Amino acid sequence: MVLFFKKELLSVTRRIGLRDVARMAGVSTATVSRTVNRPEAVSPELRARITSIIGELGWVPDAAARALVTRRSGTIGAVFPTLTHGDFARATGALQDELARRGYTLLLACSNYDSRLEYEQVGKFVERGVDGLILVGEAHHPDMAEFLARRAVPYVNTFVYSPLSHGTCVGPDNRRALYRLTNYLIDLGHRRFGIIAQSTRGNDRAAARLQGIRDALSERDLAVPRQHFAEGQWSIAEGRGLYRQLLAARPAPTAVICGNAYLAVGALLESQHAGQAVPGDVSIVGYDDIEIMREMPVPMTTVRVASDEVGRRAARHLLARLDGETASDAYECDAEIIVRNSSGPPRLA
Amino acid sequence: MVLFFKKELLSVTRRIGLRDVARMAGVSTATVSRTVNRPEAVSPELRARITSIIGELGWVPDAAARALVTRRSGTIGAVFPTLTHGDFARATGALQDELARRGYTLLLACSNYDSRLEYEQVGKFVERGVDGLILVGEAHHPDMAEFLARRAVPYVNTFVYSPLSHGTCVGPDNRRALYRLTNYLIDLGHRRFGIIAQSTRGNDRAAARLQGIRDALSERDLAVPRQHFAEGQWSIAEGRGLYRQLLAARPAPTAVICGNAYLAVGALLESQHAGQAVPGDVSIVGYDDIEIMREMPVPMTTVRVASDEVGRRAARHLLARLDGETASDAYECDAEIIVRNSSGPPRLA
DNA sequence: TTGTAAGCGTTATCAT
DNA sequence: ATGATAACGCTTACAA
Numbered sequence: 001m002v003l004f005f006k007k008e009l010l011s012v013t014r015r016i017g018l019r020d021v022a023r024m025a026g027v028s029t030a031t032v033s034r035t036v037n038r039p040e041a042v043s044p045e046l047r048a049r050i051t052s053i054i055g056e057l058g059w060v061p062d063a064a065a066r067a068l069v070t071r072r073s074g075t076i077g078a079v080f081p082t083l084t085h086g087d088f089a090r091a092t093g094a095l096q097d098e099l100a101r102r103g104y105t106l107l108l109a110c111s112n113y114d115s116r117l118e119y120e121q122v123g124k125f126v127e128r129g130v131d132g133l134i135l136v137g138e139a140h141h142p143d144m145a146e147f148l149a150r151r152a153v154p155y156v157n158t159f160v161y162s163p164l165s166h167g168t169c170v171g172p173d174n175r176r177a178l179y180r181l182t183n184y185l186i187d188l189g190h191r192r193f194g195i196i197a198q199s200t201r202g203n204d205r206a207a208a209r210l211q212g213i214r215d216a217l218s219e220r221d222l223a224v225p226r227q228h229f230a231e232g233q234w235s236i237a238e239g240r241g242l243y244r245q246l247l248a249a250r251p252a253p254t255a256v257i258c259g260n261a262y263l264a265v266g267a268l269l270e271s272q273h274a275g276q277a278v279p280g281d282v283s284i285v286g287y288d289d290i291e292i293m294r295e296m297p298v299p300m301t302t303v304r305v306a307s308d309e310v311g312r313r314a315a316r317h318l319l320a321r322l323d324g325e326t327a328s329d330a331y332e333c334d335a336e337i338i339v340r341n342s343s344g345p346p347r348l349a
Numbered sequence: 350m351v352l353f354f355k356k357e358l359l360s361v362t363r364r365i366g367l368r369d370v371a372r373m374a375g376v377s378t379a380t381v382s383r384t385v386n387r388p389e390a391v392s393p394e395l396r397a398r399i400t401s402i403i404g405e406l407g408w409v410p411d412a413a414a415r416a417l418v419t420r421r422s423g424t425i426g427a428v429f430p431t432l433t434h435g436d437f438a439r440a441t442g443a444l445q446d447e448l449a450r451r452g453y454t455l456l457l458a459c460s461n462y463d464s465r466l467e468y469e470q471v472g473k474f475v476e477r478g479v480d481g482l483i484l485v486g487e488a489h490h491p492d493m494a495e496f497l498a499r500r501a502v503p504y505v506n507t508f509v510y511s512p513l514s515h516g517t518c519v520g521p522d523n524r525r526a527l528y529r530l531t532n533y534l535i536d537l538g539h540r541r542f543g544i545i546a547q548s549t550r551g552n553d554r555a556a557a558r559l560q561g562i563r564d565a566l567s568e569r570d571l572a573v574p575r576q577h578f579a580e581g582q583w584s585i586a587e588g589r590g591l592y593r594q595l596l597a598a599r600p601a602p603t604a605v606i607c608g609n610a611y612l613a614v615g616a617l618l619e620s621q622h623a624g625q626a627v628p629g630d631v632s633i634v635g636y637d638d639i640e641i642m643r644e645m646p647v648p649m650t651t652v653r654v655a656s657d658e659v660g661r662r663a664a665r666h667l668l669a670r671l672d673g674e675t676a677s678d679a680y681e682c683d684a685e686i687i688v689r690n691s692s693g694p695p696r697l698a
Numbered sequence: 699t700t701g702t703a704a705g706c707g708t709t710a711t712c713a714t
Numbered sequence: 715a716t717g718a719t720a721a722c723g724c725t726t727a728c729a730a
Contacts (some may be wrong), residue, residue: 084439391699
């Protein structure tokens with residue numbers, strides 16, 4: 001009686017598997033596996049019968065077992081510095097979409113701009129058997145490159161583009177984007193620049209952008225005095241505070257370049273608050289284009305990065321590599337300067 | 350010669366595994382497994398030796414093999430309607446953080462507010478062997494509940510809280526939050542209300558919020574005339590456009606309740622643009638608290654949801670259930686009314 | 699405390 | 715076109 005009960009329990013409890021389908025269809029497990037993975041290799045009638053039995057039983061192949069034998073997990077890991085940020089969130093969406101379309105699943109982690117944490121998370125992902133990785137930037141933990149090479153895990157660095165980069169990269173050329181933006185302002189006649197930079201700690205993109213500004217300025221024999229330089233993260237409140245600082249240092253800059261959209265919005269709000277005319281008294285520009293920038297009372301000039309294209313491209317590249325195709329090593333994404341009303345010629349002194 | 354070459358190749362190529370560690374340490378595979386999974390069950394000296402060999406060889410356990418035998422993947426799947434939204438992005442961050450802390454990995458997908466797509470993505474996740482699921486809302490595909498019950502996959506509905514809900518839920522009580530917000534406005538003296546609602550298509554939270562407004566109004570024998578009701582998604586531009594519509598319908602409402610932060614910001618911007626005094630001419634309130642709302646020239650009254658708490662709680666609940674603990678079935682998160690300057694008593698008629 | 703050995707549910711290599 | 719069967723790399727009774 002007890003035995004009977006246990007048996008019943010077992011039969012209720014036991015997960016149905018490939019063998020159950022095979023038994024029910026009166027074929028070998030190999031044939032069932034084939035109808036799922038290479039249907040064309042199975043005779044139409046048999047295929048039909050097996051397919052219907054699969055449906056009846058509601059069987060779904062066990063991913064772990066499959067991964068164990070194929071050495072492919074069908075997953076891609078992505079480590080972003082943060083998710084609460086417009087561009088990364090958009091990229092994540094596009095990435096996931098593109099991966100799902102091809103039957104891959106996205107594993108996600110956040111590094112908080114900490115390369116050590118990034119390295120650890122990559123480690124976890126590799127343990128999990130990801131088939132590829134999406135990273136941000138190209139300044140990783142010193143051991144990263146070797147680690148991934150040894151494990152033969154393909155990866156792509158996103159949101160960066162440098163033609164002579166070692167690994168694969170998909171993104172805008174950060175340096176050049178700000179080099180151009182700065183030149184645009186110089187050409188408008190600006191000479192006194194202020195910078196509210198995004199912190200370059202663990203952020204090579206921000207560093208590259210800063211370099212772009214400096215390169216453009218020094219080419220024209222310009223520079224940003226210490227009191228016109230400030231560094232923040234990415235909040236509007238910070239933007240306000242830092243802008244107030246810049247404003248206090250006389251003579252005030254006629255053009256302020258902000259490291260990201262939030263800092264820029266904060267700067268503009270504070271400038272308005274201080275009663276400045278924009279762009280008459282000061283031009284304020286940012287990087288990255290979030291909706292509020294074009295809806296502000298003074299719509300803002302900024303650089304628009306095709307973040308979703310970054311995500312989509314990165315996914316495509318990785319999948320192509322997994323399919324054995326040799327894909328190009330670096331892909332540059334648009335970083336378009338969107339000129340709106342927050343920038344204009346400086347008022348004549 | 351050829352054979353030799355192949356052999357060499359193989360030995361270079363072969364991934365090192367548990368058995369290699371065991372062989373090198375001169376112990377059984379079981380012991381190695383134990384030192385990794387239950388170190389306390391292995392004698393200290395042996396443990397030390399094995400641990401160091403593991404490090405030397407750089408061995409990491411294969412997740413697929415482990416999952417195959419333990420029937421646990423160590424992964425949790427989350428399906429969000431969108432990621433480009435402040436609250437979901439924040440929740441995702443907190444979720445991932447909490448999961449990582451406990452050794453779990455997050456699988457992420459986006460449903461685009463489409464319950465059919467959500468159902469499919471859940472299906473994929475279950476195939477992948479996720480140990481649990483995080484969903485948003487409680488209005489899922491009709492087959493969802495049964496599907497998950499049959500597969501015995503635990504899940505939690507987030508961003509909703511209804512005491513009599515069937516499944517587990519973690520979130521704010523959407524209806525009550527807007528019921529309270531509306532009453533706050535009524536108590537200020539408002540009688541002519543306008544609504545810029547978030548579309549309720551595939552969004553039971555938005556529907557609940559709308560219900561909350563209606564309940565509060567009808568209790569006081571108030572209602573919103575058709576021309577003072579508009580529906581949008583979540584862009585500032587839409588908020589502007591819809592607000593303009595409401596404004597055109599005379600007499601204009603003295604209080605406008607917006608379905609989300611973006612619509613609210615748009616409404617306020619447009620109202621300013623139209624030269625209205627806020628809150629003198631009109632009170633404008635929103636739902637969800639994004640930074641720009643408190644930085645606007647007129648800081649906005651809104652409802653702040655503890656999104657990261659939602660993510661964290663949901664993770665904890667799921668992990669607790671996986672550990673066999675019986676966790677409470679519904680957890681209500683804060684939905685605090687943040688009163689700022691965009692709301693006040695209506696001007697006397 | 700440690701070892702032996704039987705799986706976990708697939709895929710893939712052979713034959714047939 | 716289909717079938718037998720040996721892996722895949724690990725965990726876990728059970729035995730010692």
